[in-house]
Amino acid sequence: MDVRAQISMVFHLDKCIGCHTCSIACKNLWTDRRGAEYMWWNNVETKPGTGYPTLYEDQARYRGGWRAGTDRPRLALGGRASLLARLFHNPRLPALDDYYEPWTYRYEDLLGAPPGDEQPVATPVSLVTGEEMEIEAGPNWDDDLGGSGTYALNDPCLAALTEEERARLLDFERLVFFYLPRICNHCLNPGCLGACPAGAIAKRGEDGIVLVNQEKCRGWRMCVSGCPYKKTYFNWSAGKAEKCILCYPRQETQQVPACMHSCVGRIRYLGVLLYDAGGIARAASLPAAELVEAQRALVLDPSAPDVVAAARASGVPEHVLDAAGRSPVYAWVKRFRLALPHHPEFRTLPMLFYVPPLLPVMATTTSGRYEVVGDELLGAADADRLPLRYLAALFTAGEVAPVAEVYRRLVAVRLHHRAASVGDVPAERAARALAEAGLTAAEAEEIYRLGALASFDERFVIPPFSREAAIAASGDVHDHQEEEGAGFLVPPRRGW
């Protein structure tokens, strides 16, 4: 068993209020540069919707991710030689318009406007051409289902729904929606890495963070196509691929990634998962129905003695093992089986998991009153306004059973706690729900605590990376005293 550690994440969608604070924290820190203006390493989408970039989930169009092979997954983009043959023009690359053309405003128009009867207007100017432009799309153009006729209706995940389910979901003026914050998944089988001709992308062995080596990247753009989540971006000014770095410089100094630290809904969890690297190829090649379970099976129990022994043999340091034992991500993903990967059918084995939203899914307003569908609170999961099949298309490769299992558990926790704290749910009803969900009362209490009350230090368990020790082993750190540091010191300026 080749045990490795992965810094992975859980986003609890029930708690996301769609405020975009995470996106702004990330943008201010990393992508507020020429050529990167259009990039949102962290973005928050409204679902149902077409996402960012538009229709990124539609792999008939972008060919991102992997296909099942006999023994190992195959790149959906095509074979190696055919990929090289398309370097001169990559037919699967999104254009800037598939994201949006970045712009600013000519604020001098406001400040320098002469006194007059008309309100002065700041003219929008393109950040690409510097010329005046008509704004046709922007980040979160479809926020909160704005323009649903165009955006929500074209969500690729709706294809999995029946006509009746679609009508329920898109019932106009009673639309149901939720937010999906997305960063790089730091996958176990990254599509970007598989597609990079230059070999510039690598997964860090110690923590699983997937990084683009800016000095090796030659701007061949295949990573953008290879990533089915479109979380690698091409800097059109510098000619380099860039992506979320999971704030590794912050993590190496024991700070939490900016998007997670700033999350006001406290929806985000970060921690170590131990996994068996030898099982990656097989887990990514299984039939779609088995993918979620196979990915869970890759994740190892950090408290099992044989796992700990194998991890030690594989060189996982003690402090990482210790952090793995306290990992909130392990609790959500494996112990409580509540967090699911995003589009596992893309076969990249994403390491960012989502707790699906409960939503006010059971309620409608027919007579101006808020009415619960079914005869009791949270009792009619099949009549949800948000069809399980939609969530299955998003989180379980179309399999309804694993999503239904998650919902049984989420609802059971709610009922249990409501019975305890409010008392309007009969105790036997709560007990029945727990039994159906396969949870004990103690587990339900733990889930409630982790979801609602967990402190900062419980939500983010970052092991000491000890990169400095590893670097010291390969060179003298004092070589860089009185310099800026040991890293990459060339300003990211376009070549000529």
Place this chain on the structure above:
Amino acid sequence: MSGFFFVAWPVLAWALAILGGLYRYFTLRYTYSSLSSQMLAPGSLYWGSVPWHYGVVPILIAHLLAGVFPRAAAAAVSPPTALLVLETAGLALGLLSLVGLVILFARRLGPALRRVTSGMDWVVLLVLLVQVVTGVAIALFVRWGARWYPYTAAPWFWSIARLAPDPSRVAVLPTLAQIHFMSGFLVIALFPFTRLVHLVPFPITYLWRPYQVVSWLGRRGRGRAGP
């Protein structure tokens, strides 16, 4: 004069290309990039870049091979049919690359692409245009280049490589051919100073590298391959 053009200039061009290229690689590696403009104008890139590259790359390889192995090249084109086929293919590829180059030139005049076009980009486009136009003109008017190239240009290259420069065989060629040689070495000289550097790191290793790359610091060593 011919001493400069036929002896000093080729040596200088290669020296600039190799030394300049190495210097840039070791000091400004970040700037090694294709500097693709596909995101900003995907449609016109297709019609420009694909004909250009598919036209010019085989021609470049043919020039290189015939220059390095002149005897084999001369033998290959000695049957008249082979010569005709090769020259026709060469002319077709030359025209293809010319069409591509003109489109690549024209698309850079647009507002978005003008912003990502440096002065050196224009120099490269102009020099390449001269090179391709003279090349196509040679194919049309200085006939059977595949036949005379192994006996004129190739010995000249070899004479320079052997440090006994002998430009006598190329000095008698028509002016058109001489311009083609000189601008050809200009293209080589421009390599490290322009986006042409993207040709050097062509990622041929992709054909055999493992699909997953895991990098380790310290005791587990470097470049351990994943699945």
